[in-house]
Amino acid sequence: MTEFRSDFLRLLQTRGQLHQVTDEAALDAALLENRITGYIGFDCTGPSLHVGSLVQIMTLRRLQQTGHKPIVVMGGGTTKIGDPSGKDEMRQVLSAEVIESNKQKILGTFARFLSFGDGPSDAIMVDNADWLDQLSYIPFLRDIGRHFSVNRMLTMDSVKLRLDRDAPLSFLEFNYMILQAYDFVELYRRFGCRLQCGGSDQWGNIVAGIDLARRVADAELFGVTSPLITTSSGTKMGKTAAGAVWLNPELRSPYDYWQFWRNTDDGDVGRFLRLFTDLPEPEIQRLEKLQGAELNDAKKILATEATALCHGRAAAEEAFETARRTFEEGVLAEGLPSFEVESSRLKAGIPVATLAHLAGLVRSSSDARRSIQGGGLRLNDVAVSDVRAMATLGDLKDGVIKLSLGKKNHILIKPI
RNA sequence: GGGGGAGUGUCCCGAGCGGCAAAGGGGGCGGACUGUAAAUCCGCUGGCGCAGCCUUCGUAGGUUCGAGUCCUACCUCCCCCA
Numbered sequence: 001m002t003e004f005r006s007d008f009l010r011l012l013q014t015r016g017q018l019h020q021v022t023d024e025a026a027l028d029a030a031l032l033e034n035r036i037t038g039y040i041g042f043d044c045t046g047p048s049l050h051v052g053s054l055v056q057i058m059t060l061r062r063l064q065q066t067g068h069k070p071i072v073v074m075g076g077g078t079t080k081i082g083d084p085s086g087k088d089e090m091r092q093v094l095s096a097e098v099i100e101s102n103k104q105k106i107l108g109t110f111a112r113f114l115s116f117g118d119g120p121s122d123a124i125m126v127d128n129a130d131w132l133d134q135l136s137y138i139p140f141l142r143d144i145g146r147h148f149s150v151n152r153m154l155t156m157d158s159v160k161l162r163l164d165r166d167a168p169l170s171f172l173e174f175n176y177m178i179l180q181a182y183d184f185v186e187l188y189r190r191f192g193c194r195l196q197c198g199g200s201d202q203w204g205n206i207v208a209g210i211d212l213a214r215r216v217a218d219a220e221l222f223g224v225t226s227p228l229i230t231t232s233s234g235t236k237m238g239k240t241a242a243g244a245v246w247l248n249p250e251l252r253s254p255y256d257y258w259q260f261w262r263n264t265d266d267g268d269v270g271r272f273l274r275l276f277t278d279l280p281e282p283e284i285q286r287l288e289k290l291q292g293a294e295l296n297d298a299k300k301i302l303a304t305e306a307t308a309l310c311h312g313r314a315a316a317e318e319a320f321e322t323a324r325r326t327f328e329e330g331v332l333a334e335g336l337p338s339f340e341v342e343s344s345r346l347k348a349g350i351p352v353a354t355l356a357h358l359a360g361l362v363r364s365s366s367d368a369r370r371s372i373q374g375g376g377l378r379l380n381d382v383a384v385s386d387v388r389a390m391a392t393l394g395d396l397k398d399g400v401i402k403l404s405l406g407k408k409n410h411i412l413i414k415p416i
Numbered sequence: 417g418g419g420g421g422a423g424u425g426u427c428c429c430g431a432g433c434g435g436c437a438a439a440g441g442g443g444g445c446g447g448a449c450u451g452u453a454a455a456u457c458c459g460c461u462g463g464c465g466c467a468g469c470c471u472u473c474g475u476a477g478g479u480u481c482g483a484g485u486c487c488u489a490c491c492u493c494c495c496c497c498a
Binding site: 167168259262263264265266267268269292293294295296299323326327328350351353354362363364365366367369370371373374375376377387388390405406407408409 | 445446447450451452453454459460461462463464465466492493494
């Protein structure tokens with residue numbers, strides 16, 4: 001493996017987030033000599049980023065930690081196109097309003113991981129709609145489009161995979177690569193940005209930008225990709241059937257976020273500590289050596305550290321404490337998610353199945369009924385045996401009713 | 417423009433002679449075993465205050481006692497020819 005001299009590349013390497021580099025020696029040298037400005041683009045396809053973007057966010061964080069300048073590029077423009085990389089289906093075309101609203105909701109997450117400002121290594125955030133929306137078709141084709149060979153584009157993985165699988169690929173999406181390449185050039189011109197990072201699926205797009213820059217701006221730009229992070233059981237990180245693991249606290253509470261990390265597979269603990277926390281290497285080596293049940297201590301540290309980065313230290317400690325009381329002491333913990341019902345409804349009595357549905361513990365009341373039949377639903381830690389069981393004011397204990405689904409999902413029902 | 421093929425349970429893949437809430441996987445959830453892990457075994461995986469009722473197979477009509485299944489039109493996608 002290459003011995004890097006620059007702090008940034010060395011850090012990425014020890015942290016396990018380095019996959020490919022375009023021109024290792026030249027980039028390594030450039031990083032040693034100067035403060036480098038680097039960017040990663042994020043699409044605004046949803047109201048929050050999820051854990052799948054975390055490696056990229058951490059890459060920017062590490063860029064900043066090693067003295068360089070990160071640019072967060074919000075894909076306000078490119079989201080209107082839709083990146084075909086790694087997708088089988090044609091992207092839905094999102095409206096401009098939705099994209100803008102998504103963008104606003106995503107901003108806060110970055111402020112947690114990066115420090116923004118006017119200083120030399122402070123992060124900045126830009127929206128590629130600022131320049132992409134202004135483009136005129138014919139001039140763009142003549143100035144930029146001429147440098148792209150369709151023959152070559154057809155061989156790019158993002159395109160080829162679609163074609164090979166007989167999956168639809170619209171001309172709109174086909175252009176994504178060109179626009180992302182143009183982004184890189186534009187960022188170079190505006191901010192002197194010379195580095196683009198991204199997931200391994202972005203390699204083609206990144207290289208396209210580097211090629212374009214050489215042709216139209218006579219510039220030498222660099223690209224770094226990180227590996228696709230999978231869990232040791234082989235699934236893609238951060239995509240559960242229950243939904244993506246959101247970084248935005250409104251979509252996933254810090255407590256649930258903490259739980260996500262707490263439930264990491266044994267085999268992933270060391271890798272995830274390196275990728276998703278700032279803990280020093282010797283500490284990680286100590287933690288990942290723990291055996292059997294002791295490894296749980298490492299998972300708790302992973303959970304707290306990862307949550308602290310995303311939601312702040314206080315929220316992480318609180319989540320930790322809530323989990324400790326719930327799982328280790330088996331007592332009622334105030335910090336559990338809660339749900340409010342009018343006490344008048346409770347007074348009249350409400351079916352437990354309906355209540356579990358209202359509280360969001362299950363998808364539907366039918367689902368709740370099934371869980372009851374399967375013995376998975378508990379009221380105040382006692383299994384509910386009758387599908388038609390009612391919850392009333394009499395079930396209040398310490399002013400709340402604790403509903404649980406399985407060992408891990410709890411919610412406190414609070415009368416108002 | 418011409419010809420051929422496809423769209424199935426709102427997670428995915430995928431069977432489906434006119435009686436279908438619809439086979440089988442994967443994934444997920446729950447139970448047992450554990451360590452809030454993995455592996456394994458078992459159950460569940462449309463909705464409803466649920467012995468009943470209501471909605472699902474690209475969309476809209478039609479045939480029929482009865483349609484995912486047959487007919488017509490339309491939409492979307494794929495392949496071949498021009």
